[in-house]
Amino acid sequence: MKNENEDKQTIELSLTPRNYNGDQNTFFTSTTISLGAIPQTIKAKNFSTIKWRGGSRKGKNFLYATGFTADVDTGLSIHEAQERLEQAGLNYVLAPSKSHTPEQHKFHVLLPFSHRVWSPSTYQNIAKHISGEILPGSDRAVTDTARFIYGSPDHTDITTNFGDKNIDVTKFGPLWDSSLMITTARGVEIKAVDLDIKTPIHCPFHADESPSAFVDYAKDSRNWYIHCTACDKTTFWMEKQVTDNPDSFESYWSYGTDVWEMGIKGDDFYIERIGRPKFHILTDTISKEKRDPAFGRLVRRKHISHLTRIDYLGDVQADQHYYQVNPESGIIEVHYAAIPVKDQDNNFVEDEGDAALRGNFPYAL
Numbered sequence: 001m002k003n004e005n006e007d008k009q010t011i012e013l014s015l016t017p018r019n020y021n022g023d024q025n026t027f028f029t030s031t032t033i034s035l036g037a038i039p040q041t042i043k044a045k046n047f048s049t050i051k052w053r054g055g056s057r058k059g060k061n062f063l064y065a066t067g068f069t070a071d072v073d074t075g076l077s078i079h080e081a082q083e084r085l086e087q088a089g090l091n092y093v094l095a096p097s098k099s100h101t102p103e104q105h106k107f108h109v110l111l112p113f114s115h116r117v118w119s120p121s122t123y124q125n126i127a128k129h130i131s132g133e134i135l136p137g138s139d140r141a142v143t144d145t146a147r148f149i150y151g152s153p154d155h156t157d158i159t160t161n162f163g164d165k166n167i168d169v170t171k172f173g174p175l176w177d178s179s180l181m182i183t184t185a186r187g188v189e190i191k192a193v194d195l196d197i198k199t200p201i202h203c204p205f206h207a208d209e210s211p212s213a214f215v216d217y218a219k220d221s222r223n224w225y226i227h228c229t230a231c232d233k234t235t236f237w238m239e240k241q242v243t244d245n246p247d248s249f250e251s252y253w254s255y256g257t258d259v260w261e262m263g264i265k266g267d268d269f270y271i272e273r274i275g276r277p278k279f280h281i282l283t284d285t286i287s288k289e290k291r292d293p294a295f296g297r298l299v300r301r302k303h304i305s306h307l308t309r310i311d312y313l314g315d316v317q318a319d320q321h322y323y324q325v326n327p328e329s330g331i332i333e334v335h336y337a338a339i340p341v342k343d344q345d346n347n348f349v350e351d352e353g354d355a356a357l358r359g360n361f362p363y364a365l
């Protein structure tokens, strides 16, 4: 059944000439085609719905995914799969694979995504959902972010449905993380989290010719988001990182009008005013373009308006010393791992003897 979406909607695929030799599939070219052109394309080419940095097919080069291709080889027949997909109201392309026989059905199902998915972990959630819930009996290696599919033989009968919806990927988790590079309306390529808020950008979640989106930071949820008017006014929240990366300015805090550094050296917690110039040197943000965005980011994310006190706590759970800052309460908790350490009650005051600090902090030491 011909549907108007076939020509209007497009999908970006990574392609390499069709071959059945695993070793030949290291480099792929990213190409945008109409949905209607998928059947002929996946006969001529090996393909992937994943775009890799430089086209180099490695998990670590994962940029984003525009869809997922399930590889069904046990259980479901083609007819059963079609019924399930139509019940779910999903657009799809179903292509029998090279080893398909009438007795044993083996086929691929390409499901275009509603939006580009930049987060590998969300991509993996979607892949698991498709192969577990929508098309049970599809393959196990679904979470492979270097995944590609062999092209179908010339005479296979490929079926499609483009009258429904692309699978809504916004339900499966954040679509981007702090490594996301975006392009501003003025054509500058920059990390989304380094940008001044509300700067117009080309939406990273659809093929955006005109800048339809902006980045902003929500103080309440302490997180970044991208809002795109062309993507049905969707707000795309950032995936919070489990571990700190160098961009998080781990040791640096905004306090008062200045920049402070905190950390643990050996057994001692320290806090020192370092000032903005030193902050830019230490975080490699000294260049003119990087200075203001970096300082703005620090203030928005890590501003302590008021310091109350420092609590020193023995912590049997901890395997190393660490500290936590609560910017709302102004309380810093220093957790000491339960290994013998020197008398820690007051070493911060006595050892550091930082007069500037005592003069500046409005709490009793």
Ligand SMILES: [Zn+2]
Pocket: 203, 204, 205, 206, 208, 212, 213, 228, 229, 230, 231
């Ligand atoms: Zn968009």
